[in-house]
Amino acid sequence: MKRFKRLSVGLLFFLCEFSTFSAQANMPPQVRVSLFQAHTPLQQLVVLGPFQMVRPGSKPIDSKTMRDRRYTIKMANQQVSVCNSMGYCEQSPRLILKPVLRDAITIGPNLTLLRQYPGKLEISVHSNGSLQITNQLPTREYVVLVVSSETPARWPQEALKAQAVLTQTRLLKYQLGDTLNDSTQFEAYLGKTHYRSEVRQAVASVWGQALTFNNRPIVPFYHASCGSHTSGSAVFGNGQNLPGIIGVPCHACRLSVFGKPTISRVPLKTYLQAFPAGLPKVERWDETGRPLWVKFPNNKSESGYHFWLQLGQRLGWGKAPGLRFSWIRQGEWIQFTSTGAGHGVGLCQHGAATMARQGVSYRDILHHYFLKASLMGDAHSLKLTPSS
Numbered sequence: 597m598k599r600f601k602r603l604s605v606g607l608l609f610f611l612c613e614f615s616t617f618s619a620q621a622n623m624p625p626q627v628r629v630s631l632f633q634a635h636t637p638l639q640q641l642v643v644l645g646p647f648q649m650v651r652p653g654s655k656p657i658d659s660k661t662m663r664d665r666r667y668t669i670k671m672a673n674q675q676v677s678v679c680n681s682m683g684y685c686e687q688s689p690r691l692i693l694k695p696v697l698r699d700a701i702t703i704g705p706n707l708t709l710l711r712q713y714p715g716k717l718e719i720s721v722h723s724n725g726s727l728q729i730t731n732q733l734p735t736r737e738y739v740v741l742v743v744s745s746e747t748p749a750r751w752p753q754e755a756l757k758a759q760a761v762l763t764q765t766r767l768l769k770y771q772l773g774d775t776l777n778d779s780t781q782f783e784a785y786l787g788k789t790h791y792r793s794e795v796r797q798a799v800a801s802v803w804g805q806a807l808t809f810n811n812r813p814i815v816p817f818y819h820a821s822c823g824s825h826t827s828g829s830a831v832f833g834n835g836q837n838l839p840g841i842i843g844v845p846c847h848a849c850r851l852s853v854f855g856k857p858t859i860s861r862v863p864l865k866t867y868l869q870a871f872p873a874g875l876p877k878v879e880r881w882d883e884t885g886r887p888l889w890v891k892f893p894n895n896k897s898e899s900g901y902h903f904w905l906q907l908g909q910r911l912g913w914g915k916a917p918g919l920r921f922s923w924i925r926q927g928e929w930i931q932f933t934s935t936g937a938g939h940g941v942g943l944c945q946h947g948a949a950t951m952a953r954q955g956v957s958y959r960d961i962l963h964h965y966f967l968k969a970s971l972m973g974d975a976h977s978l979k980l981t982p983s984s
């Protein structure tokens with residue numbers, strides 16, 4: 597469930613220009629993903645063999661199969677150095693690793709954090725002096741593994757399909773040469789760690805489908821639990837909702853773990869150490885009770901969303917899991933009350949799961965949360981036509 601909570605701040609950085617598209621035609625065949633972006637910069641990497649190692653740039657291309665069980669990759673003289681357990685090392689400015697005998701390579705910063713990745717891995721030296729690991733894999737496999745990473749086990753099939761459509765919608769903006777990353781800045785991608793066959797089945801049934809508004813891909817926001825009503829994207833502080841993203845009622849998530857308000861208390865002293873500017877007042881709320889704009893005692897103003905993010909980063913995400921939150925000083929304490937989990941924009945995952953368990957189709961789930969969007973690429977001629 598901890599993994600699931602991380603969804604709350606996912607997909608925040610897609611507030612960029614749209615372009616027109618043709619749904620399935622624009623799905624890239626392969627994607628590149630920069631790995632371990634949620635971790636401190638990697639100084640070394642453990643790789644479990646066997647794997648094929650290619651050193652591009654050599655003439656002819658130097659390729660060999662590494663058969664030992666364990667290798668360590670680190671930097672040496674601004675090059676990538678691969679060492680076996682006997683201490684024998686080979687160096688190259690750049691390495692490409694491919695699986696041998698298995699369908700994935702097992703890598704990780706150490707033996708306690710190992711993940712399996714399909715496709716090929718490119719290892720090079722980043723400009724900041726750390727190792728840079730980029731995974732190239734078929735797009736469809738990437739969608740399967742992102743949905744597996746972003747949903748808990750036993751998530752109902754129709755909710756998995758809805759989630760897959762959101763990931764595919766995001767990928768319509770992918771351009772050749774782009775590199776995604778594996779953090780919640782995009783969506784979590786943890787390789788095959790949480791792979792489930794039912795997710796592959798869900799992706800197969802909605803492959804190529806995407807949500808659009810005026811024939812352009814929407815920004816596919818989602819969050820863990822809205823707490824009874826979603827919001828438009830104005831809560832991010834830009835003052836207006838993006839096309840096709842409006843708030844809707846959601847009663848399906850009320851029985852979830854985040855259905856009841858979360859109340860937490862923080863000592864005033866602790867709060868002031870984290871926020872020397874003091875406790876802000878809300879200047880504007882949205883219609884669902886999410887703070888749009890706050891003002892600190894020193895007259896500094898910022899979006900309620902930014903304050904909420906800072907609160908989570910400095911005092912812990914459990915203090916106010918949902919952006920629908922408020923606060924009050926009680927003597928030497930500050931009490932925070934929040935409902936739901938995450939920013940509350942777009943699809944509510946707990947609500948979607950509840951609807952799916954009640955027999956609602958992924959089409960109707962998507963229609964509920966993206967009321968103005970259309971579903972493109974659906975062979976069953978879905979008419980999620982805009983309601984206005």
Ligand SMILES: [Zn+2]
Pocket residue numbers: 821822823824825846847848849850944946947
């Ligand atoms: Zn909800």
